[in-house]
Amino acid sequence: MNNPHARPYSFPTNKHPELAAYLSDRSKYDPDTGCLEWQLAMADGRTPTTSANISKKYRTKQVVRLAWIAHTGKQPSKDKQLRRSCGNPRCINPEHIVAASPSDAWVYPDSPFPAITSVGHFKVGKHLVPAKVVHSRQTWPPPIDPAKGISDQHKHDLLPLWVVTAIRRAKVRAVETKLACGTLRYDLPPCVTEIEHTEPPAPEWKPTGWSDDDWAEAVENAALPIAA
Structure with a gap:
């Protein structure tokens, strides 16, 4: 795949610098797709997961949620699910992550x-x-x-x-x-x-070319009160 709109992404270091460094060191940018691909373990071959120390501190094992925290500075809402808009299960690029509600239609x-x-x-x-x-x-x-x-x-x-x-x-x-x-x-x-x-x-509220006298006459003929 050669995506002409791909562009590099760097995690901000002013929100969670330790987490930003952790994710950056363990991911690799793919210039063909714009994806930031996780290089370590994948639970069930589909979900990037992380170590116990990091997961305990940020209360999640899912790297995609950690990427969201590093990008936004806050935990994702409990009523939202994080989905990848790029279709790449290894991608943790926050620009490819969408917060979706359970009622949103997704095709797997x-x-x-x-x-x-x-x-x-x-x-x-x-x-x-x-x-x-x-x-x-x-x-x-x-x-x-x-x-x-x-x-x-x-x-x-x-x-x-x-x-x-x-x-x-x-x-x-x-x-x-x-x-x-x-x-x-x-x-x-x-x-x-x-x-x-x-x-x-x-759209104009009256036809083009009508004068005020034309409207006054039309209103009078319709037996409607003329606005002051």
Whole structure:
């Protein structure tokens, strides 16, 4: 896998310096994926685990939770589960870790459907669009009728047309990769990237070209009170 959006990550040393050094010394950055891979034990071959001394101090054996503590400076919420958005079971890169509630929908590699993971977002106005959705919109085929643009493909889209247009015009392109385990991974830079956009003007409360006299006459004809 060659991920053009991969970038190195270093644990901050101002929150838990001892923990940051411990994790850094026992992990290795993969420039092809952007993952920070744990180099020691894996419980059941799927979960990176740590020594008794560290686990006792931070009340967890799971390295992914230790990475969250080193990155944020606090324990993850008890009602959240930490999941890897990159699909790599060895990865402890906090930028690839998502705090998910048990009700969130996740597809596992051993299910009959391929797992789907998504790293990075576009921010378009007030809309936060994940890499998977960005890739979907950027790979739409060219419009059948150039005069109509992408309006035909957009008929059943939940995103506003101006957001989709901004995503398709963005210079940064989302990348789709199929991992060895069967997972489909979608990548943008592992952060929130704001992109240029042009929002349509807010709709006017009265038709263009009507004067105040026109509105006064319309209100009077409708037998409605004229606002002071």
